[in-house]
Amino acid sequence: MRKHLFLGFAALFFSLTLVGQEYELQSSTETYKDLLKLHRGLRVLYVAAHPDDENTRLIAWLENEKNIETVYLSLTRGQGGQNLIGDEKGDALGVIRTYELLEARKIDGGEQMFTRAVDFGYSKSAEESFSKWGKEEVLADVVYAIRKFRPHIIITRFPPNRNAGHGHHEASALLAAEAFDLASEKSAFPDQFDRVEPWTPQAMYFNSSSWWRKELEDKTDLELKDENIIRVNIGTLDPITGMGMNEIASLARSKHRCQAFGTSRDRGERFEYLELLKGEWRDDLFDSYEGVWSRSEGHKSSIQSIIDQYNFTDPMSNYKLFINEVEPKLAQRSMWADGKDINYVNQLSAKIKRNMLGVRVEAYAGQDPIVVESEFDLNIEVYNGGSEALQIRFNQPEIDTSFEIGSGKQISFIRKLNAPKEPSTPYWLRLPHDELYEIEDPNWQGEPRLRDKMIEYTVKFDVPFKGETELHRKWTDRSVGEILQPIQYVPLVSITNQSNTLLIKNDGEVMQHIEVLAFGSVKDLRVSPSGVEVDATARTGIMLEKGQKTTVSTKWQSGSEPNEKHNIRSSAYLGDLAFHQSVQAIEYDHIPNILIAKDCEMTLVKLDLKMQAAKILYIEGSGDEVDEALENIGYEIDRTPLSEVADKLNDYKAIVVGIRAYNTNDQLIAYQDKLMNYVENGGNMIVQYNTSRGLKLDEFGPYPFQLGRERVTEEDAEAILLQPKHQVFSKPNKIESSDFDGWVQERGLYFASEWGDEYTPLISWKDSGEEKISDGGLIVSQYGKGSFFYSGISFFRQLPAGVPGAYRLLVNTIEYQPK
Numbered sequence: 001m002r003k004h005l006f007l008g009f010a011a012l013f014f015s016l017t018l019v020g021q022e023y024e025l026q027s028s029t030e031t032y033k034d035l036l037k038l039h040r041g042l043r044v045l046y047v048a049a050h051p052d053d054e055n056t057r058l059i060a061w062l063e064n065e066k067n068i069e070t071v072y073l074s075l076t077r078g079q080g081g082q083n084l085i086g087d088e089k090g091d092a093l094g095v096i097r098t099y100e101l102l103e104a105r106k107i108d109g110g111e112q113m114f115t116r117a118v119d120f121g122y123s124k125s126a127e128e129s130f131s132k133w134g135k136e137e138v139l140a141d142v143v144y145a146i147r148k149f150r151p152h153i154i155i156t157r158f159p160p161n162r163n164a165g166h167g168h169h170e171a172s173a174l175l176a177a178e179a180f181d182l183a184s185e186k187s188a189f190p191d192q193f194d195r196v197e198p199w200t201p202q203a204m205y206f207n208s209s210s211w212w213r214k215e216l217e218d219k220t221d222l223e224l225k226d227e228n229i230i231r232v233n234i235g236t237l238d239p240i241t242g243m244g245m246n247e248i249a250s251l252a253r254s255k256h257r258c259q260a261f262g263t264s265r266d267r268g269e270r271f272e273y274l275e276l277l278k279g280e281w282r283d284d285l286f287d288s289y290e291g292v293w294s295r296s297e298g299h300k301s302s303i304q305s306i307i308d309q310y311n312f313t314d315p316m317s318n319y320k321l322f323i324n325e326v327e328p329k330l331a332q333r334s335m336w337a338d339g340k341d342i343n344y345v346n347q348l349s350a351k352i353k354r355n356m357l358g359v360r361v362e363a364y365a366g367q368d369p370i371v372v373e374s375e376f377d378l379n380i381e382v383y384n385g386g387s388e389a390l391q392i393r394f395n396q397p398e399i400d401t402s403f404e405i406g407s408g409k410q411i412s413f414i415r416k417l418n419a420p421k422e423p424s425t426p427y428w429l430r431l432p433h434d435e436l437y438e439i440e441d442p443n444w445q446g447e448p449r450l451r452d453k454m455i456e457y458t459v460k461f462d463v464p465f466k467g468e469t470e471l472h473r474k475w476t477d478r479s480v481g482e483i484l485q486p487i488q489y490v491p492l493v494s495i496t497n498q499s500n501t502l503l504i505k506n507d508g509e510v511m512q513h514i515e516v517l518a519f520g521s522v523k524d525l526r527v528s529p530s531g532v533e534v535d536a537t538a539r540t541g542i543m544l545e546k547g548q549k550t551t552v553s554t555k556w557q558s559g560s561e562p563n564e565k566h567n568i569r570s571s572a573y574l575g576d577l578a579f580h581q582s583v584q585a586i587e588y589d590h591i592p593n594i595l596i597a598k599d600c601e602m603t604l605v606k607l608d609l610k611m612q613a614a615k616i617l618y619i620e621g622s623g624d625e626v627d628e629a630l631e632n633i634g635y636e637i638d639r640t641p642l643s644e645v646a647d648k649l650n651d652y653k654a655i656v657v658g659i660r661a662y663n664t665n666d667q668l669i670a671y672q673d674k675l676m677n678y679v680e681n682g683g684n685m686i687v688q689y690n691t692s693r694g695l696k697l698d699e700f701g702p703y704p705f706q707l708g709r710e711r712v713t714e715e716d717a718e719a720i721l722l723q724p725k726h727q728v729f730s731k732p733n734k735i736e737s738s739d740f741d742g743w744v745q746e747r748g749l750y751f752a753s754e755w756g757d758e759y760t761p762l763i764s765w766k767d768s769g770e771e772k773i774s775d776g777g778l779i780v781s782q783y784g785k786g787s788f789f790y791s792g793i794s795f796f797r798q799l800p801a802g803v804p805g806a807y808r809l810l811v812n813t814i815e816y817q818p819k
């Protein structure tokens, strides 16, 4: 079927604040707050390991109450975590979490940095994390972040020891402490000095809390001081914005939607504890720290004089004060600052001047994704909202023009631009990676994202200053209004496998379906897989108009050994031109639309699998691909909501419950009795993992059992069958030790921690170096004529990755028949 739609593209609409907001004019209160920040001239680096680790309360307080520039350095982009709002895992999840952090920072005012460390999933110690990442590499990145941002103070979220919990957390604190000492050393990572200079932070604190140490709440300030701890009430109100600091923090935290961190707006007194780890004790919180202006009180007092005389309704008068009082001082560079602080001050003061003048410059393309290397229209809008005429000059190859723009006037014009050669994709995903991202250009290091094309201009009123504006897409929808999204460069043809893994059962055959999407019209396109010598033929002569999609199917027959894996790349050809990229659109309404371009590859697995086709009810949880995987091997999967099928559950051979369903799916509460009746009457119910926190039902098995936080994080941890003769290990597939080979990321998580005699634990395993053996990864109970399984085994990772043993084990679980 042909569809004249960019299906999956530009399907969602966003509010104005999501992208490209830098060029918008701010209110005079926002500019006033920028002046306070320029006056303060102090920077804090907050260090932790994952998107969502950061204490948004402290960041909001630092930024908005103390006017301190704050960066959150997250070691990872969180790609090893769970996703509660969709199917994305791994790199795609890391993209979602990166942009959730950026949205959170837009609210609390902070900025964002990362290291190259990949979140490889749960880690039990810092040593394990270091052994995977390479300690020197990540340490270099933390040192680089310090040298680049030049914080006067560093704050860690976690203690530098095992109390930190997650190994990545502990690692973040250990690295921050080492990097604190190394950042100023000329001998440490000297290769960085072509981009940054040595930097000496003044102090380091650990952001302790009564969560770690309940007794902190009862201590007096003096007692805390004996322990080098200072207490701060971050629950203050900013009268300028009418917002409490913890209120801002709640809004920022709620942006971590894929982690289900939505929280109500918190107001009133709230205490944070900062424990001094390095540097000198001071009784005040940051007030006595000197920042950018340590060498020039005069600069600081000139900014103070503008703050004192600030006029909220006459921005031009503020501009004139700025030009007369501050500008001449800034011009004498050597007097007040060393090195890179000049850039920081210049950038902030250019933003302040632009807003005082009322200059808005926007650069945008239209709605459609733009084919790489093609020419497109660049629209420029210049608006002078101020009270005086100004000079604007654009001076770059594509736009070379200058003009005067009168007070209150808008001038628009169009130029031609050429799209780059490569499709849009997050920069850290351009090269293959294991546990550390490879980055093409060291200058990108630490950046949360690369900005799209920047259009530069100069504004002149009395004095000239530079501005820049980021290219984006803008269009109008009649039901929504103006829509803004990032620019999207796409290949002429995108080819995408319908699934990442193809399974060939026994001696069967399987169809590979490739979706072909044209972003421009193509004639006589040929699509062909390659990579393994079996009977797979190319499709030729495909004609597509712009926006059209078609599906090309290729038959594969087993030609490999049982349980063998093959990597298959596919390409489309237009004459000599080859297209091998697949464009994945990440579309949620709380982050911008982001494209990920990657090679069209999939894994072909020959699977030695016995099973009987049957109808299975799949109850959705927070989102996984287990249902598709079961469908691919031949089960009939019904995803009808429970409410519609609650009275005919006996039709199903088994009911499989998706991950975190008892955390997210309200229907399970309503129909729990019916589910248990189904089991009692001879049904088979398999519940995949749920988290112990936030369960909608405390009891969801036929007999009580408890969920814990136990997990086995080593994907190759030895599996010991506790009941080797149990039917689950023999019918219809004989489970062998080889079935536990080739697993990915982990064995499982959120195992059952306690259960009654009615349950039988089936597998035991543990991570190396752990004392405790975990038996609760797969437990089963007979109830009436049926059976109930709770499984913490991460089938949701193994099945999409094409792990044969995981298929065989899950099939046995589904086909289990109690005697």
Ligand SMILES: [Zn+2]
Binding pocket: 049, 050, 052, 053, 166, 169
């Ligand atoms: Zn974390």
